[in-house]
Amino acid sequence: MTVRSAWHLPNGQTREDTRLAVGLAMASTGPLLARAGCVIGGLRLSGTAATSMQARLSPGQVWVPGTSTATQGGYPVTVDADTLLTFVDGDAALPRVDAVVVRVHDTDYDGSGRYEATLEVLAGAPAAPPAPPAVPENAELLYEVTVPAGASAANGIIWASAITDRRRYTAALGGIVPAGGARDDGAHVGQYRDVNGRLERWDGAAWRQYIPDAVLRYSFNYGYTTSTTFVETLTGGPDTPLTARFVAPARGWVHVTVGALTAVEGSNVATMSFRVRQESTGTEILPPVQERSAQFSGNGRASICTMYPVGGLTPGVVYTATAVHQSSAAGVKAEFDNRFVRVDPVA
Known part of the structure; x- marks a missing residue:
């Protein structure tokens, strides 16, 4: 059948x-495949003692995708009570x-003769360095656990350092996915996830902060220049050049602000501006x-400040904004103190 509907036909609706x-x-990862992952907050693994060969998995729910065929569909799986998992003894030398993993056995696809979901500990091969085993079809990885050489019930796994959390999370269609897991790639350009309270957007190759953090560089040190062309380095004080390093946001626009407490002799002029470069190439963008x-x-003295929008930046690329300074007359000191450079991303 090429077109399917559910809860529609008077008979003949299949489990698939x-x-x-x-x-x-x-949330999806393809035309017919829902995103695998856990419901946030459950399926936590912890050792039953500081050193032992058993761990306890807390209750929780997970969506396990059927990966044997394109039209298999996914399986909602619930672990409704604490479950003890036992790890086999370690190799003598390595x-x-x-x-x-949470694994679904469905004989319609795997020929196992079973219709059930199981929690399984898949033992890796002893090696130096060791590598985790491959995740089988119709299974979702939850954790990787390092089992040291010689581990046994008498000299068990050091749980505080042995567990690597590989849980990834899922959400309803259109929802913001919590970050997690080593295989947590986005499903499509424009998908969002939450990372410690900050939104990230999948651009097709990597997760990027949707609105990167504002960047501030500040120096309370005094310096001066007598140059009539813009210079980054001041005489008489550290913190020069004063450079803010930033990542271009999704829209490719930022606001750059520079300012300082200034002084200059007579009727001359002290000027402060900035230049923008692409960090990797050193190319001057502005x-x-x-x-x-x-x-x-x-x-006397006065505080000065200017802000200017900078666009045309490549999202995800690192740039720098550096303060520059100038005197209007050769040999006349243009003085700068309490300088700052701030870069604000434009959403």
């Missing part, structure tokens, strides 16, 4: 029809890495000019 229908409400500068002239 039902699994495919349920998967329609889940460590190994075991995998804890040169400093008078039209993008902050200026002071006159007696």
Whole structure:
């Protein structure tokens, strides 16, 4: 059949029809495949003692994709009570890495003669360094556990350092997916996930912060220049050049702000601006000019500041914004103190 519907026909709805229908409400990784993963908060693994060969898995739920065929559909699996898992003794000479998985056995696809879901500990091969075993079809990886050489009930696994959490998480269709797991690639360009309270967006190759952090570089040290061309380095103080390193956001636009407490002799002018470069190549993207500068002239001291939008940046690429300084007259000190460079991403 090329077109299926569920809870529609008066008879003949198959288990496969039902699994495919349920998967329609889940975040997807393909036209007919729902994203595998756990419900947040469950299926936590912890050792039963500081050193032992048993661990306890807490209750939880997980969606296990059927990967034997394209139309198999997925399986919602629930672990409804604490479950003890026993790891076999370690090799006499070499460590190994075991995998804890939730696995679905469905004889319609695997010929196992079984219709059940199981928790399994898959033992890896002893080696130096060890590698985890491959995850079988119709299974979802939860944890990897390092079993040291010689481990046994009398001298067990050091649980505080042995467990590597490989759980990934799923959500309803269109939902924001919690981050987690080593295989946590995005399903499509424009998918979002939550990482410690910050949104990341899948760009087809990597997760990028949707709105990268604002970046601030600050120096309270005094310095001056007598140059009539823009210079990054000041005389008389450290922290020069003063450079803010930032990642271009998804829209490719940022606001760059520079400022300082300034002074200059007579009727001359102290000027502060900035230049933007691509970090990896050193290519200047935006040169400093008078039209993008902050200026002071006159007696005494004054705080100056300017902000300018910078666009056309490549999302995910690292750039730098560096403060530059200038005096209007050769040999006349243009003085700068309490300088800063700030870069704010534009959402």
